Amino acid sequence: MGVHHVSDKADFESQLASAGSKLVVVDFFATWCGPCKMISPALDKMSEELVADVVFLKVDVDENEDIATDHKVTVMPTFLLFRNGQKVDEFSGANESKLRELITKNNCGDSNGCIELTKNEKTGIATICISNYKKRNALNDKLVDQLSQAITQLEEWPTVKTSAYCVT
Numbered sequence: 001m002g003v004h005h006v007s008d009k010a011d012f013e014s015q016l017a018s019a020g021s022k023l024v025v026v027d028f029f030a031t032w033c034g035p036c037k038m039i040s041p042a043l044d045k046m047s048e049e050l051v052a053d054v055v056f057l058k059v060d061v062d063e064n065e066d067i068a069t070d071h072k073v074t075v076m077p078t079f080l081l082f083r084n085g086q087k088v089d090e091f092s093g094a095n096e097s098k099l100r101e102l103i104t105k106n107n108c109g110d111s112n113g114c115i116e117l118t119k120n121e122k123t124g125i126a127t128i129c130i131s132n133y134k135k136r137n138a139l140n141d142k143l144v145d146q147l148s149q150a151i152t153q154l155e156e157w158p159t160v161k162t163s164a165y166c167v168t
Contacts, residue, residue, distance in 0.1 A: 009067055022053065
């Protein structure tokens with residue numbers, strides 16, 4: 001589906017409601033905002049990568065001042081993350097790695113967790129992140145399989161300098 005451009009408040013509320021338990025990432029932006037333009041291609045890419053799991057919305061604050069005001073958005077870009085119609089996280093700025101981190105952290109829903117492998121193309125540093133798992137003393141079979149696959153992928157990246165592991 002890609003990124004849905006919200007037309008008005010009713011459309012915004014409808015999109016949140018129809019997403020159900022899926023994570024919804026809302027990009028509050030302005031057409032005149034330089035950092036908004038810089039992060040937009042990354043947001044488009046993430047929306048294609050995560051099309052099955054995450055709903056991406058864009059809200060032009062100049063066309064939809066009421067939505068921005070309702071959510072106390074004063075800085076662009078601001079990203080609000082929702083699940084089941086409730087805000088679960090937010091941040092402001094054009095930082096792709098921070099946005100990916102928040103999406104990973106919040107995209108595990110009610111499961112026992114998830115694993116994401118990312119690589120910073122500039123530094124060559126790869127990160128394996130285990131997020132939101134409830135049983136910290138015993139990973140379930142799904143997580144073990146995901147971790148094994150992520151480590152295998154990591155070993156196949158010839159330009160990786162260092163790897164980092166995080167548990168949230």
